[in-house]
Amino acid sequence: DLTVTVVYTEVFPGVDHxxxxxxxxxxxxxxxxxxxAAELVASGVVQGDPEQSALSEQIAAEDFLDDGMPVTCGAYKFEEIGETVVTFSVHSDGLFADQVNFDTVEVQKGDNAASVQMLLNREVDYSTQVLGATDRQTIAGVEGLKEISTPGYDGIGLMLNQGRFPEFADVRVRKAFMYVFDTEIIGEIAKGAGGYYIPATYTGLPDPHAEGLFDDVELEYYASDHDKATSLLEEAGWTKEDDGWHKPDGALAEYEIIGIDGWTDFALTGEQAMSQLNEFGFTITYRNLPDDGNQWGTWGAGDFDIAVRQWANPFVPYVYGSWQMAWFTDNANTADAPGMGIPTDAVETQTQGTVNVDELYLKAQKGTEAEQAEANKQLGIVFNETLPRLPLFLNQRVTYAIEGERVEKVDSGAYELNDVYFDNPIMIRILDGSIEPA
Structure with a gap:
């Protein structure tokens, strides 16, 4: 019964998304x-604090049902809600109901291990789980198995806590770290063959967004080069002694990398990064945080030395999503949430001078396509020269379907550039009727 009208005073492409x-x-x-929740935020409570967790538990205990079932407006309505299975049936008056080809859709809850078992038994027609190399080998011989590979817009890298360790403010140190890593080995171990790709440019952007934007720019490409890493550290005043690398103040360079328990790609990335850094002479330890939700608060609060974390674009399929992740996620720079502790209002660069990333970030979201492209180009150069995050590899999303059991054919169609964590292409094709019964 109500209409909300929003008027924008400036062009904002992508606002519809x-x-x-x-x-x-x-x-x-x-x-x-x-x-x-508003009261908790006002009082300084952050994600992962006991007060926030208690409120989340209260909300989780509420079923929010209307006459036994939630309200629906789509092609399917809830038929039955169980502990591990939710069953949907066609909602004849719903949006797209005249397009879908299946009377019933079941959604199974399960982790990677459960998903592998369901695929082995041909109990599911599509799994949204992004499986590791070992799991992919396990299901390789399943009859009717279809591998669906879509390019990911985000990747896995490292956050350095500049607020805790001022030496990380020296771009030579950040670059030295990048020249230590053999990212092909890290990607292969963490994701397996076909599960990752190395970026074409180290501009903070996934390849689909970087393509053509930097053709006339000379960028630094970070491949493993220990001589280069050594030279950069020595230029920054570091020295290599018998017990390892020492910082300009003479202290031994000792850091801890944290990952997340159960996030296999994070854990393997962190362990391999630790190993490679230690082989180079650093003193690094590794620890997994429990996957209890508190990791989000840990990152934001800056309670880490080095953290395994996403880079590039896990948020929105527009270029500015990468800048949000690079400079502003886990980097609020407030007393309660310092995050990485990297300043964004005045960033010193070699070729661009002093850059206000805050202002450029806004320009990258609004204005004409040409104006956005210019802002994106400059931000990519700034990322390349200063490395606010250390980009190791990008995710290639590999998911699996079973053809011939209940479904005739499964493919990503025209939605192939959609990340499976955004608008899942298989879900969309079920709704538009492109996927048909066997």
Whole structure:
């Protein structure tokens, strides 16, 4: 019964994506919880604090059902909700209901191990799990197995805590780290063959977004070069002694890398990064945080030395999503949430002078395509020269389907550039009727 009209005073290409991704919730149902959340934020509570966890547990305990089932407006409605299986049936009056080809859709809950077993037994027609190399080998001989490979827009890298360790502010040190790593080995171990790709440019962008943007720019390409790493550290005043690398103040360079328990690609990346850095002479340890939700607060609070974390674009399929991740995610630079501790208002660069990343980030989101491209180009150069995050590899999303059991054919179609973590192409093709019964 209500219409909300939003007027923009400047051109903002891509705003429709953000609007469509926004889940609008009724205050009558959620207002009480959100009032409590607002009070917690105002009092300085951050993600992972006991107060936030307690509120989340209260919300999780609420079933939010209307007459036994949630309200739906799409092609399918809830038929049955179990502990591990949710069954949907066609909602005849719903959006796209006249396009879908299946009367019933089942969604199974399961981790990688459960997904592998379901695929082996041909119990599912598509798995959204991104499986590791060992799991992919296990299912290789399944009848009707279809591998679906789509380019990822995000990757795995490292965050250096500049707020805790001022020596990380020297770009020569950050570059030295990059020249230590053999990223092909790290990607192969963490994701397996076909599960990763090395970026064509180290500009902070995934390859689909970087293509053509830097053709007339000479960029630094970071491949393993220990002589180069040594030279950069020595230029920065570091010295190599019998017990390892020492910082300009004479202290031994000792750091801890943290990953997440159960996030296999994170853990393997962190362990391999530790190993390669130690072989080069650093003193590095590795530790997994429990996967209990508190890691989000740990990153934001800057409670780490070096952390395995995403880079590039895990948020929105527009170039500016990479800048959000590179400079602003886990880098609020506030007293309560210092994050990486990297300044963004005045960034010193070799070729661009002093750059205000805050202002350029806004320019990258609005204005004409040419204006955005110019801002994106400059930000890519700044990333390449200063490395606010250390980019190791990008994810190639490999998922699996079973053809011939219940479904005739499964492919990503025209949606192949969609990341499986954004608008999953298989889900979209079910809704538009492109996937048909066997």
């Amino acid at each position: 953000g609007v469509l991704k926004t889940q609008v919730l009724p205050h009558a149902r959620y207002g009480e919880w959100m009032d409590q």
